[in-house]
Amino acid sequence: RRRTRVVGTFPDGKSALMLVCARLRHVAGTQWGNKKYMNMKHLEAVMDDAFIAG
Template identity: 95%
Template sequence: TNNVIERLNREIRRRTRVVGAFPDGNSALMLVCARLRHVAGTQWGNKKYMNMKHLEAALDDAFIAG
């Protein structure tokens, strides 16, 4: 796993520990889905961990050299 997935797992674990016991599986699923939607809608969900322009430049150099 990578840092993004680990961070998301920690966030879900932290939220579910606060509740403790869920009345049924649907309530746990609703909580997790709500948190995932929140993360996807914030800047945290949109953060880029690698600048793709550097990768494109490296590929262009490889094509020219190759």
């Protein structure tokens, strides 16, 4: 009997996990891992004003 089943990109869960871990290490080691998307000081000021008013 001939095998015709093709192995996919990730033959098992361990291979997928290794790819994800490698990608996370790359992101953590570059500027992407250090970028801040939101300045929390603005949110803190709004929350302080709401606490004082409320």
